[in-house]
């Protein structure tokens with residue numbers, strides 16, 4: 264499980280996360296919503312150790328992410344991450360792109376890495392694209408490639424940072440369907456998203472971020488139907 268206690272993060276004078284307390288249980292799907300600049304991406308980067316923190320702690324399966332001596336590279340294998348866009352290697356096939364990290368980081372043999380890659384590409388519905396090159400894929404297929412690449416590390420958690428925000432509207436659904444499938448299979452997920460339908464239908468809980476604080480967290484029925492915070496209600500009125 265992921266435990267976040269009194270997490271503070273600053274960029275220079277800018278106080279971006281102002282004391283976040285949050286626990287994400289195994290198998291839980293948490294959606295994180297909120298206006299641009301509210302600190303959602305920074306939260307994910309602090310969870311996987313891409314950004315140092317200024318106060319508090321983040322503990323993943325008992326390991327303090329930011330403690331001296333923590334092997335962040337090893338920890339990141341547990342935490343798959345999918346960004347808005349991922350620059351795949353254009354000169355490698357889809358299969359080779361996904362096999363690369365298992366080969367290098369997990370130390371699998373070439374044959375093992377290709378097996379894992381083929382399995383995860385099948386998982387995201389790209390089983391017929393193994394030998395294609397990334398630039399032959401649609402935006403939605405490229406995002407599913409990015410998901411397969413993260414899954415090939417066999418992570419225990421998946422962190423999504425607006426995985427569909429850069430896509431043309433007609434391509435959003437296939438990526439959300441893949442995320443929904445992972446959720447149904449029991450993957451533990453933190454999804455920063457602007458897709459309120461996904462947040463409502465797929466999440467166990469939804470967290471609303473406002474200016475660096477977690478203003479409200481609760482089941483979708485609460486957040487979307489009976490928000491306690493005026494800021495939450497105003498945000499939702501504007502995005503719907």
Ligand code: ADP
Nearest residue numbers: 274277279297298299300301302303304305306
């Ligand atoms: P969100 O993902 O909710 O849009 P971010 O976490 O990206 O918000 O950013 C929160 C705030 O931190 C914003 O004001 C942003 O400009 C600032 N910020 C993010 N990353 C950096 C950085 N590397 N250096 C300086 N400021 C940053």
Ligand code: MG
Nearest residue numbers: 303304305424
């Ligand atoms: Mg962001």
